[in-house]
Amino acid sequence: MSEPRKLEVLRAIVEDYVHSREPVGSKALVERHHLGVSSATIRNDMAILEEEGLIAAPHTSAGRIPTDKGYRLFVDRISAVKPLSAAERRAIHSLLEGPDELEDILERTVRLLSQLTNQVAVVQYPHLSRARVRHVEFVLLAPRQVLVVLIADTGNVEQKVIDAGSDVSDEALTALRARFLGSISGSQLDLMPQVLPSVVALCPPALRGLAQVLAHGLETLTSSSREARILMAGTANLARSNVDFPLSIGPVLEALEEQVVMLRLLSDMGDDPRGVTVSIGRENPYDGLSEASVVATGYGPGTNAKIGVLGPTRMDYPTTMAAVRAVARYLSRILGG
Amino acid sequence: MSEPRKLEVLRAIVEDYVHSREPVGSKALVERHHLGVSSATIRNDMAILEEEGLIAAPHTSAGRIPTDKGYRLFVDRISAVKPLSAAERRAIHSLLEGPDELEDILERTVRLLSQLTNQVAVVQYPHLSRARVRHVEFVLLAPRQVLVVLIADTGNVEQKVIDAGSDVSDEALTALRARFLGSISGSQLDLMPQVLPSVVALCPPALRGLAQVLAHGLETLTSSSREARILMAGTANLARSNVDFPLSIGPVLEALEEQVVMLRLLSDMGDDPRGVTVSIGRENPYDGLSEASVVATGYGPGTNAKIGVLGPTRMDYPTTMAAVRAVARYLSRILGG
C-alpha cells in the first residue's frame, strides 16, 4: 500500500471527525474526499492505520476516530497551515487599541485569542528571570514599614510591603536605595540571589541589618513564585464542547484554576523557536487533561513566556495553530516596541 | 389550614429536594418528617403551596420542587442557621497561616470558601472608594516617565507608569510629592476628583503642567475601574453540579468571567449589615444566572466589599450562608488587625 495515501486517509479522517464529531467510515470517506480508490481499499488502509494505533473504533460497527497518536502524526507531518481570514487579521490588529499597560494588553490578547479559536486561551506573564532591573524604590510608610518596589525592563512592576523589625530613618533608606540601585540596576533578575548578598556585605555595619531585610524583600519580588501568574479567558467555551470531554469538564477546570499545573504544563512544552508546540491528550503531564490538547508558543523578548489555547483533543489544529502563532507574533511586536 | 404547618411542609420539601435532587411527593414527606398528619392532608397543603407559586410539579405525576419564590420564602422565614462543624472552624482559622499580604489572604480565603461550600467562591477586592490615602510616591524611571504609586490604608497598592510629556526633574517631583502628600494624605479616595484639582491650582505655575499630569494619574488609580477586581475559586464545582443547570454551565462561566457582570451583581445585592444576602434564580439581574443563586455579604472595614458563593438554586442555603458569614467575619477580623 502506498505511504502517501495512508497519510491522506489519516488526514481525511482527522478533518472529517473534527468537523462532524462522528466516527467516520470508509464509505463516507470516499464520498467526501476524491481519493480515487474504492471504499474497500480504504477499509484495508484503515485496518493498517488501526494496527499502528493511529485510529480506533469506538465499537465494532462504527467508523474510526483518531487516537492521540493519530493527531500527533497529523500535526507533525500532514497538516498545512491555514492562513487567517481578513477579519481575523483585522481583529488581531485591533489589539493595539486601548491602554498600553502590560496587564491590559495581555487581557485583551487572551480574550481575542479565545474568541478566534473558540477555546480557552491562556497567557503567562512575561518571565522576570531574564528581565533586568530598571528601578528600585523604597518608601517609608510607617516607622517600621517599608514599601519595596521593583520595576523590570519588561514593564512589570512588583511591590511588597515589608516589616523592617525596627524603626527606619528616611536617610538610611535613601542611602540604601542609592547603593542597591547602583549595584543591581541593569542586572538580570534571576541573578539577584547571587548579587544581593554582596550588596549587603558592602554596606556600613549600621545599615547592614536594614539592608538585609530589604534585600530579602527584593529577592522575594524576583523569585519565581512572583512571576507565576496566568491570565485566561473563554472558559465558557469548555461548556460548549462538553460532549468532547466524555468524563466531565471538572478536571479541566481544576487544572486551569491551579496555576501551578498550568505553568508547569506551559514550561514543559518545548520551545520550538519557529513554531507552535502542541501537546495532545495523554501526552499532557496532568491527568485531568488527558482529553485535552494544548497549543502554545513563546512570545515577547526571548520568547520566554508562553501563550496558547487549551481545548478538546478533537480540535481544529491547523486553524488553532495559525491563530496562536499570529497572535503571539503580534503580541511580541507590541511589547517589543 | 394552619400557617405554621404550611411553612413546615415547604421547609421539608426544600430540604428533601436539596438533599436528593428528586421531586418530593406527599408520601415520602410524611415518612421522612414526622408531621403528624397523613399524606392526604399534605397533598392539600401542597396544592395550596403550588397555587401560591412556592412549589411546582415538573409533570403531572411527579412530586414537587421548590420554585425561586419558594426558596426565597425558605431563606427569609424558615431556615435556621446551621452552626459550623469543628473541622470547618479549624479550617477557617487556618486562614491566618501564610503570607499576610492582601492578595494572598484573599486568595486563600476564596479557596477556603469554595472548599467549605463546594461551590464557586467569589471575593471582591476591598473598595477603594471609602479607603483613605496613606502614601503617594512618584518615581522617575526615565526622563519623561514617572511611576505613580498610591497606597491606601486598606493595604491596596496601586501603581501606574505615566508619560509626562516633557522631561521631568527630580526636584520637581520631590516638591510635588510633598505637596500632594500634604494635601491628600488621609482623605478618602472617592473624593480625589474634587480634591486633586485644587492641589494643582495651588502649585506654582512652573510645576502646574506636571502637577496636572500626575493628578490625572492619581485619579485613574482611584477610579472605580481600578477597584473592579474579583478573585474566584472552585469553578470546577460547577461541573459537578452540571445536572443542576439544565441548560448548560456555559452562561454561568461567562458571567463569572465577565468581571463587570459579577461586580454589578455583587453591588446590586443589598447590604444587610447583620447578615448575608441571597439572590435566587431569576432574581439575578443577569440572564445567564437564572438558574443560579448567589449568597454574599460584605466584609472588611465598613463592609464595603463583598464576598460570597455562587451555585445552583438547588443549594443548601443554611450551610452556605453560615459558611459565608463565618468566613466574611473572620476575614474582616484579619484585615482589621
Added chain:
DNA sequence: GCTTAGCACTCAACATGCCCAAGTGCTAAC
C-alpha cells in the same frame, strides 16, 4: 501485488409496546 465487488456479520441507535410505581386530585366519610 494492489484493488475491488460482494457478502455475511456485528452492533449502536431507534422505535414500539407494555407494565409499574409514584404521585396527584377529588370525593365522601369522620
Added chain:
DNA sequence: GTTAGCACTTGGGCATGTTGAGTGCTAAGC
C-alpha cells in the same frame, strides 16, 4: 380540618424487534 379510598396520569424501565452504517474477509480482476 383531616383522612381513607380511588380513579387517573405519566415518566421510567424493560423486553423486543428493526434498521442502517460499518466492518472483515474472500475471491475475482487488472
